[in-house]
Amino acid sequence: MHPWLLSLAGGVLIGLAAVLLMATLGRVAGISGIASSLLSGTRDWPWRAAFVVGLVISPLLLWLVRGESGIGMPQVSWPWMALAGLLVGFGTRLGSGCTSGHGVCGIARLSPRSFTATILFVALGMATVSVVRHWLGGLPA
Amino acid sequence: MKALMALFAGLLFGVGLGIAGMTQPAIVLGFLDVGGAWNPRLLFVMAGAVLTTAIGYRLVWRARKPRFEASFDIPSVRRIDGRLLMGAALFGIGWGIAGYCPGPALASLGSGIGSVWLLVAAMIVGWWLASRWPLRSNPHSST
Structure with a gap:
């Protein structure tokens, strides 16, 4: 299948998962919110933990069905992975959402907050890659 | 039952990510690299996910409440x-x-x-x- 079609199909599955969560539990499928609130000892942790478990074991299912997990190799060295993780964690909780909560569920709800956040994080992501690849000529190891 | 539904949703979500190419950082960085060899795949992921969710949510919201909870819990902050x-x-x-x-x-x-x-x-x-x-x-x- 053409990679663009694969991506479209993958997107549809992500959407179906979001719709399933809304239809059954009445919740938006925001990964950062679902996972990060597990840290605050919330009373409704079981469904959140179950969702994260599903997410974590999903490549195993892909591997069983398609023969490949779909997981690619990191592109930057470990200090940059650590810095990136810190920024992604801090930013998604401060901004109340990530690619899924704002970018998919929020835009689907036509939320002005989510439109704003999505435009901003995509723009900053693009700016970061441009600076790193075309000004700095890559990240130092 | 709630946890089972959430497990299934997480599984489906993750399979979608994998098929879409989102678990390959090279593809993601390729999408963000508008000044270089731009890879448009994430646009297709977004299109598929947003359209499915937008249509699906509206169908789901015709019901008074979700299947296993008393009410829909939708972010209400607007600021x-x-x-x-x-x-x-x-x-x-x-x-x-x-x-x-x-x-x-x-x-x-x-x-x-x-x-x-x-x-x-x-x-x-x-x-x-x-x-x-x-x-x-x-x-x-x-x-």
């Missing part, structure tokens, strides 16, 4: 404030450095790649730090 802008900006920079947003980062743990575990550990520290940030807004804004 675009400094927290939202600063958070989205920092997230974008982190996303652009390594090509991982939270879902694909968690879904890549199973590979056993050490630096992915490091990224997820740092992400959890980031979540914790942000939860202690003094300017707390309504916790219900959390998606």
